[in-house]
Amino acid sequence: MARILLNDVRKSYSGNQVIHGISIDIPDGEFVVIVGPSGCGKSTLLRMVAGLEAITSGTLEIGGKVVNDLEPRERDIAMVFQNYALYPHMSVRENMAYGLKIAKMPKDQIEAQVAKAARMLELEPYLDRKPRALSGGQRQRVAMGRALVREPSAFLLDEPLSNLDAKLRVQMRLQIKEMHLRTGQTTLYVTHDQVEAMTLADRLIVMNKGVAEQIATPLEVYQTPATEFVAGFIGSPAMNIFTVEAEAGGVTLPGGHRLPLSGLPAGSLRLGLRPEHLNLAETGQPAIPVDLRSVERLGADAFGYGVIAGSDAAMTLRLPGTTQAQRGDRVDVAPDPQHLHVFDPTDGRRLENF
Amino acid sequence: MARILLNDVRKSYSGNQVIHGISIDIPDGEFVVIVGPSGCGKSTLLRMVAGLEAITSGTLEIGGKVVNDLEPRERDIAMVFQNYALYPHMSVRENMAYGLKIAKMPKDQIEAQVAKAARMLELEPYLDRKPRALSGGQRQRVAMGRALVREPSAFLLDEPLSNLDAKLRVQMRLQIKEMHLRTGQTTLYVTHDQVEAMTLADRLIVMNKGVAEQIATPLEVYQTPATEFVAGFIGSPAMNIFTVEAEAGGVTLPGGHRLPLSGLPAGSLRLGLRPEHLNLAETGQPAIPVDLRSVERLGADAFGYGVIAGSDAAMTLRLPGTTQAQRGDRVDVAPDPQHLHVFDPTDGRRLENF
Amino acid sequence: MRRTVFPHRLLPWLLLAPQLAITLIFFYWPAAQAFRQSMLKEDPFGLSSTFVGLANFRKVLSDPNYLNSVQVTAVFSASVAFLAMSIALFLAVQAEKIIRGKGFYRTLMIWPYAVAPAIAGMLWLFMFNPSFGTLARPLRVMGINWNPLLNADHAMILIIAAATWKQISYNFLFFVAGLQAIPRSLLEAAAIDGASRRHSFWTITFPLLAPTTFFLLVVNTVYALFDTFGIIHAVTGGGPGKATETLVYKVYNDGFVNLIMGESAAQSVILMVIVIALTAFQFRFIERRVHYG
Amino acid sequence: ATEISWWHAMTGANAEVVTKIASDFNASQSEYELKPVFKGTYPETLNAGIAAFRAGQAPDIMQVFDVGTGVMMGAKGAIKPVAEVLKEGGQTFDKSQYLAGIVGYYSTPEGEMLSFPYNSSSPILYYNKDIFAKAGLDVDNPPKTWAEVWAAARKIKESGAATCGYTSTWLTWIHTENFAAWNNVSWATNENGLAGVPELKIDGPLFVKHFHELADLAKEGVFVYGGRTSEAKQNFTSGECGILTESSGGLGDIVKSGMNYGIGQLPYDETAAGAPQNTTPGGASLWVMGGKSDEVYKGVAAFFAYLSKTEVQQFLHEQSGYLPVTMAAYEATKASGFYEKNPAREVPILQMSGKPPTENSKGVRAPNLPQLRDIQNEEYEKMLAGQQDAATALKNAAERGNAAIRDLTGG
Amino acid sequence: MAEAPDSPIAARASERLIAHFWMVLGVIVVAFPVYYVFIASTHTTQTILRPPLPLIPGPEAAANYRDAFSGGVSRIGGVSLWRLLANTTIVALGIALGKIAISMASAYAIVFFRFPLRMVCFWLIFITLMLPVEVRIQPTYKVMVDLGLIDTYPGLILPLIASATATLLFRQFFMTIPDELLEAARVDGAGPWRFFRDILWPLSLTNVAAIFVIQFIYGWTQYLWPLLVTNSNEMNTIVIALKKMISFADADTPWNLVMVTSVLAILPPILVVVLMQRWFVKGLVETEK
Numbered sequence A, B: 001m002a003r004i005l006l007n008d009v010r011k012s013y014s015g016n017q018v019i020h021g022i023s024i025d026i027p028d029g030e031f032v033v034i035v036g037p038s039g040c041g042k043s044t045l046l047r048m049v050a051g052l053e054a055i056t057s058g059t060l061e062i063g064g065k066v067v068n069d070l071e072p073r074e075r076d077i078a079m080v081f082q083n084y085a086l087y088p089h090m091s092v093r094e095n096m097a098y099g100l101k102i103a104k105m106p107k108d109q110i111e112a113q114v115a116k117a118a119r120m121l122e123l124e125p126y127l128d129r130k131p132r133a134l135s136g137g138q139r140q141r142v143a144m145g146r147a148l149v150r151e152p153s154a155f156l157l158d159e160p161l162s163n164l165d166a167k168l169r170v171q172m173r174l175q176i177k178e179m180h181l182r183t184g185q186t187t188l189y190v191t192h193d194q195v196e197a198m199t200l201a202d203r204l205i206v207m208n209k210g211v212a213e214q215i216a217t218p219l220e221v222y223q224t225p226a227t228e229f230v231a232g233f234i235g236s237p238a239m240n241i242f243t244v245e246a247e248a249g250g251v252t253l254p255g256g257h258r259l260p261l262s263g264l265p266a267g268s269l270r271l272g273l274r275p276e277h278l279n280l281a282e283t284g285q286p287a288i289p290v291d292l293r294s295v296e297r298l299g300a301d302a303f304g305y306g307v308i309a310g311s312d313a314a315m316t317l318r319l320p321g322t323t324q325a326q327r328g329d330r331v332d333v334a335p336d337p338q339h340l341h342v343f344d345p346t347d348g349r350r351l352e353n354f
Numbered sequence C: 001m002r003r004t005v006f007p008h009r010l011l012p013w014l015l016l017a018p019q020l021a022i023t024l025i026f027f028y029w030p031a032a033q034a035f036r037q038s039m040l041k042e043d044p045f046g047l048s049s050t051f052v053g054l055a056n057f058r059k060v061l062s063d064p065n066y067l068n069s070v071q072v073t074a075v076f077s078a079s080v081a082f083l084a085m086s087i088a089l090f091l092a093v094q095a096e097k098i099i100r101g102k103g104f105y106r107t108l109m110i111w112p113y114a115v116a117p118a119i120a121g122m123l124w125l126f127m128f129n130p131s132f133g134t135l136a137r138p139l140r141v142m143g144i145n146w147n148p149l150l151n152a153d154h155a156m157i158l159i160i161a162a163a164t165w166k167q168i169s170y171n172f173l174f175f176v177a178g179l180q181a182i183p184r185s186l187l188e189a190a191a192i193d194g195a196s197r198r199h200s201f202w203t204i205t206f207p208l209l210a211p212t213t214f215f216l217l218v219v220n221t222v223y224a225l226f227d228t229f230g231i232i233h234a235v236t237g238g239g240p241g242k243a244t245e246t247l248v249y250k251v252y253n254d255g256f257v258n259l260i261m262g263e264s265a266a267q268s269v270i271l272m273v274i275v276i277a278l279t280a281f282q283f284r285f286i287e288r289r290v291h292y293g
Numbered sequence D: 001a002t003e004i005s006w007w008h009a010m011t012g013a014n015a016e017v018v019t020k021i022a023s024d025f026n027a028s029q030s031e032y033e034l035k036p037v038f039k040g041t042y043p044e045t046l047n048a049g050i051a052a053f054r055a056g057q058a059p060d061i062m063q064v065f066d067v068g069t070g071v072m073m074g075a076k077g078a079i080k081p082v083a084e085v086l087k088e089g090g091q092t093f094d095k096s097q098y099l100a101g102i103v104g105y106y107s108t109p110e111g112e113m114l115s116f117p118y119n120s121s122s123p124i125l126y127y128n129k130d131i132f133a134k135a136g137l138d139v140d141n142p143p144k145t146w147a148e149v150w151a152a153a154r155k156i157k158e159s160g161a162a163t164c165g166y167t168s169t170w171l172t173w174i175h176t177e178n179f180a181a182w183n184n185v186s187w188a189t190n191e192n193g194l195a196g197v198p199e200l201k202i203d204g205p206l207f208v209k210h211f212h213e214l215a216d217l218a219k220e221g222v223f224v225y226g227g228r229t230s231e232a233k234q235n236f237t238s239g240e241c242g243i244l245t246e247s248s249g250g251l252g253d254i255v256k257s258g259m260n261y262g263i264g265q266l267p268y269d270e271t272a273a274g275a276p277q278n279t280t281p282g283g284a285s286l287w288v289m290g291g292k293s294d295e296v297y298k299g300v301a302a303f304f305a306y307l308s309k310t311e312v313q314q315f316l317h318e319q320s321g322y323l324p325v326t327m328a329a330y331e332a333t334k335a336s337g338f339y340e341k342n343p344a345r346e347v348p349i350l351q352m353s354g355k356p357p358t359e360n361s362k363g364v365r366a367p368n369l370p371q372l373r374d375i376q377n378e379e380y381e382k383m384l385a386g387q388q389d390a391a392t393a394l395k396n397a398a399e400r401g402n403a404a405i406r407d408l409t410g411g
Numbered sequence E: 001m002a003e004a005p006d007s008p009i010a011a012r013a014s015e016r017l018i019a020h021f022w023m024v025l026g027v028i029v030v031a032f033p034v035y036y037v038f039i040a041s042t043h044t045t046q047t048i049l050r051p052p053l054p055l056i057p058g059p060e061a062a063a064n065y066r067d068a069f070s071g072g073v074s075r076i077g078g079v080s081l082w083r084l085l086a087n088t089t090i091v092a093l094g095i096a097l098g099k100i101a102i103s104m105a106s107a108y109a110i111v112f113f114r115f116p117l118r119m120v121c122f123w124l125i126f127i128t129l130m131l132p133v134e135v136r137i138q139p140t141y142k143v144m145v146d147l148g149l150i151d152t153y154p155g156l157i158l159p160l161i162a163s164a165t166a167t168l169l170f171r172q173f174f175m176t177i178p179d180e181l182l183e184a185a186r187v188d189g190a191g192p193w194r195f196f197r198d199i200l201w202p203l204s205l206t207n208v209a210a211i212f213v214i215q216f217i218y219g220w221t222q223y224l225w226p227l228l229v230t231n232s233n234e235m236n237t238i239v240i241a242l243k244k245m246i247s248f249a250d251a252d253t254p255w256n257l258v259m260v261t262s263v264l265a266i267l268p269p270i271l272v273v274v275l276m277q278r279w280f281v282k283g284l285v286e287t288e289k
């Protein structure tokens, strides 16, 4: 159990800064998910917390103690590595038992713990195999198991489910959540999966190029993204964002279409509309005409990808799974005025007070 | 360009069979996606096509030629490995150029190809780095780039996007699709991502324990899953499947609830209902009462996880993102009679003719 | 074993041809000659030779001195192989920790290897002669009655030290190379798992170093058994008494100095059998425990 | 010109002498070209020769150390006696011109010279004059008998003039083989092996007495053991030991060390009848290999004749410290006043040719002399380490040695 | 390259200090004898002959080295120091390169191919790990004579590359190469040669460097074999010349020259080590992300 406190933590690789000062106070027991584009510094941040990467500047506290100079093993953490990092010379069982053995847990207890984790991870048939005789997903589960068997004060997980199939992933996700509820360990979790991010997190850190753009609960992040970047990054399919000219009484969209949206500050603005908040317009309703370039059918839903007619501003639409719309069609959609997102075109910050 | 023909292909690891006879005819230019639970043999199948794994029995034809005994390089394929397999001593640029160099492509052409792929994969800033100085997603993109620069007659991709963030993933997905449309290369693609599977595939192979349970177009698989396994595996959240007792005029659900579904063969059956085909019941409508155990809010949608009241049959519901329902609530849902799936309880096969 | 291999049939033979040719000419042919000679009684010039069957072997094996020599060899070889490897490994691990000056140490560590055995003998004389040796003096001062010329234990210690000294460089170099091939990620994982450095050394680094260690084990065994007679020759000459007469020194001395051809050949045949057995043992049993990537 | 190959084992200054002699010989005539080749230590040279002979590539002349003489003599078909070579080569060979002690050693019992003595030495006594002075010993009169040596050595140690009174190189060569000859006691039967298969007699009472005394001295720390061959020389040059017995050939290093040394004859045992008799040579001789062309043999003969020339012998003697092999060279050196300046050079000659050799003093010969020496060294070391007494040591040495000889000769 | 000196997996300052301590100690013990020779090479014969030798350099360095180069060595060796160095270099290079070529080839065959009799070849080769030249000298010599290789460079080189140690080393190393790399390369179109050249060789550099250094020095310090197969001074190696100078027994050894020559004999191998340093690059092995 431990509170984790990052205070303006930075990291440079030979002069090249990749983490630009991150501060966050993670109270004991919180489940924090880190998301962000590939290469934005998620793993680096996690590795700094783990003690695997020296902190270039700033302080890191775990459980009220500055741990900048402590060894990983003195931090009482468990970690799942993005690339598994399984011990090639040890069987699955030994891989999982390793940390417990070091902690001098009694043999039978180790066995019980390993058995439990193996059951949960569906790894029982593979306990005596070496990692090289496992499939990718099986390896990832072993990596997961290695962390699960221990009961550290903080958990660090770096995309622990990326190689699992949807079904197993849902199952694991629920189990992680449940385990977190039960043990209450502070957890830092990196993922690319929106569903994981939204469902697991108490709070979300959305990172971009080494900067934390927003730290907030998942719904806050979804509903009131702090920056255009966050708005575009969270939500799948991504929010449609384009530049509009606002004047009293309405806005001009790309392609010259006008929408009667009022109350926006005058001038050039970035307007964001989530696909799920664009409904097929009723006849006569002021609408945005979209020329479809392609339609992806996923079963329950379909996504239409296109542009605002007469412009090249991309628009993604969420359509019913049964839609007949197809490439080449024009679809008229109307935005839900409750769900408009407006951003400053210069710095990308959200404009709230309109 | 090549047609790939698998004829009862099998694979054993020291007596332990992991591929149990797979046959499929992939016409030239088709995009086939392989999905299945972790460890079911997807990578193994791909590796056999690549020539990296000896085929224990059966024949494999590429472009009309039996290639069982041909070297990978004689098969004219490119492959993206699940664990990247980057050359640690080569820079990103060299990693990508390697295949072209071997093919003796002129230098300037190589450079052009690499530059193109790097642009597309957003790898330009990293071209001169060694793999060890890259993030996980960046490595995965390099692995991808190494295959993309070449123009082989067949592409094999093993979870090429699993480490990418949602945005980049959508982008890459579209690019892969587009590239496939442009070049028309026969492609075998392993993924865990339902969206990728549904959107990319011309045809889907759903594998389970070394057996191809269904080979069909994505929509077919979604709409008429051939087996209970496929039904449960494809679609996210997964289809709800439970045992019912059918008699003339209706079925008895777990918990004793009755639904007036007619036309089903009498006796014990497995009934499948997708979450997206369960609507909140209007008052008076025959409904299934579900006790919610938890609700996950994803923004646009929310998922409710619960059980059929009075039983322990799990039910997942898809609810509007704005739902007020929460843990402990009882929700009444009505199935869409157009979308019933019925399976034989003994062998799990779909029952069509009712 | 490797999961994938190249399927060629002829190419491997071409690749092996040079080594096989050289091995056949320079090893198997001479070995066959030695075998033939071991059944003969012959004068050095080969002017007269009589076939004596296994008499030479019988004689050698019933000679108590030979058995003594077996014992000396066992003590000597095991000590040298063990010491040379463990000291080198220890130093290689230290060197790996160092960031600046690594190359400097590495260079210095290799020096002794560059000393020709011909010079090494002279050096050890100058340094360790009980009366005038530069390093014998301090021992004397410390109250140790250092006298390898007459004290069997001292002599044994001295040749073990000399042989170890000569081999440390070699082992060091390969341990350094081996250590560098160990993925850092695994050490990171171990650190996360709570392993102390010492612990992760023994449970991760050491097992993963096994391919190198195994190589060195084989090489050091062979070195200790065979390549050390030069040092023994220069430092103790097998003495005092027969306290440091190892099997190979005896082969050398009987064949090369005393010119007793048949017996010396018989001894080298026995030695070959011992080493073949030892090598086979190492490959069959010890290598089982070696983990390759 | 016909090439004549000469494999040798000469190192240091002696290697220079070889080179000089060869080039001078080549310059002195044009028919033959002598090519000296260094082939390592004595055992290495012998082995190289044997390997080459077996491969049909033997050199024409091969230098073989004293203890290898037995082996070479046994190799009848492999060598050609020097006497024959000289005779066939048209060179006059008058044995009486040569120093009897040396030539005797390299001849058959019948007197046929088998190999040509090239470098011969003899053990003598060296002492440190500074230490002698400090110990109150007579600086100008070195001890003559072993008893005197023991006394002087004890005095050196007791007086604290040095930590060690006496040391010696080559216990086998000096304290066994030369001890026998110098004191005229039998080393082995059959004229010490010259006349047939020897049976060692080195456990005789005089030997036992001598080694007993040596062992006592070692126990007291007065005698310090330096090793099986020449290592003890360093104990002397370092100033640690006051007295040294060592080959006359060792003089060079002692001179170079810059110490204030004196020399004396090899000590003898005053209880032995007829002592001092004469010492026997160490060093090496040149053997001519068999199966060569007449042309080559002629050249070899010419070279040996050249080598016998007084001025060549004189050069060899003065430069290398080895003994001259001809009387004429000795006389000439003497006449030149060389010995006044270098008395140490004359002592070994006097020792070796003072009296006509007896059965006991012509030298020793066994087909496996190196092995016999090994055996002796092993037993001596055990004795010096206090593990056995002198009588046992010598008895063991003799018994093991005899067993080895029987083994070889099938006796 | 981000070989993060501050990575917590790397040793921390205090540990590095301790490591330095051990290395210094190790180097002192291990390299002392070499230092000793160097010291000796700066003293007069007289000092050397009157042990114990001082532990600090003496004043004679210039004189000794001048003497050695201006003919001191050739006077004894019968051939110039340069010629000796050239011969030794050729032999050492030949042995080192020959051994690397032959053993890499055979290890490559054994590890990366499957063919009939593979295990037989394996054992045929690895049994030869034993038996040093000295023990098989006579028959080997006869082979050399029959092949007409006496007094030739091949004669000096060939028998000494007949050992399996380097093959064993490369086998051991090759076995640790991950399968994925071979697979990726094969898919990229690499055949055995390209895979070797582009992947295996660069990854083996550290080991090649180690073997090269070891074998070069091994070749450089050879004594008995060169002695046996050369009959001409012109073909002598430096160690032979050195040995020719040293005489423990009779007379006059120019100890100062011996020491100088010893130093000179050690220098080139050391130079090789220094030059090879850069190939001992820190592993390319990735860190985990």
Ligand SMILES: Nc1ncnc2c1ncn2[C@@H]1O[C@H](COP(=O)(O)OP(=O)(O)OP(=O)(O)O)[C@@H](O)[C@H]1O
Binding pocket: A132, A133, A134, A135, A136, A137, A138, A139, A163, B013, B018, B036, B037, B038, B039, B040, B041, B042, B043, B044, B045, B082
């Ligand atoms: N070398 C091997 N020896 C024995 N079994 C193996 C070996 N390699 C793989 N397997 C087994 O074969 C099965 C299929 O493995 P494969 O890698 O094809 O799975 P996959 O479908 O790609 O799974 P994932 O999605 O987890 O990557 C797995 O159960 C795995 O444990």
Ligand SMILES: Nc1ncnc2c1ncn2[C@@H]1O[C@H](COP(=O)(O)OP(=O)(O)OP(=O)(O)O)[C@@H](O)[C@H]1O
Binding pocket: A013, A018, A036, A037, A038, A039, A040, A041, A042, A043, A044, A045, A082, B126, B132, B133, B134, B135, B136, B137, B138, B163, E002, E289
């Ligand atoms: N050793 C290194 N040297 C230099 N730059 C590095 C090094 N390791 C990582 N980087 C860079 O630091 C940035 C952050 O890397 P990090 O691994 O934290 O990304 P990430 O957010 O985990 O990405 P991904 O989702 O792709 O795993 C990347 O741009 C990467 O290229």
Ligand SMILES: O=P(O)(O)OC[C@H](O)CO
Binding pocket: D065, D066, D067, D120, D121, D122, D170, D173, D230, D247, D248, D249, D250, D282, D283, D284, E249, E250
């Ligand atoms: O070469 P020397 O003069 O030291 O003589 C030693 C003898 O040859 C020993 O047999």
Ligand SMILES: [Mg+2]
Binding pocket: A042, A043, A044, A082, A158, B135, B136, B137, E289
């Ligand atoms: Mg990462």
Ligand SMILES: [Mg+2]
Binding pocket: A135, A136, A137, B042, B043, B044, B082, B158
């Ligand atoms: Mg896989």
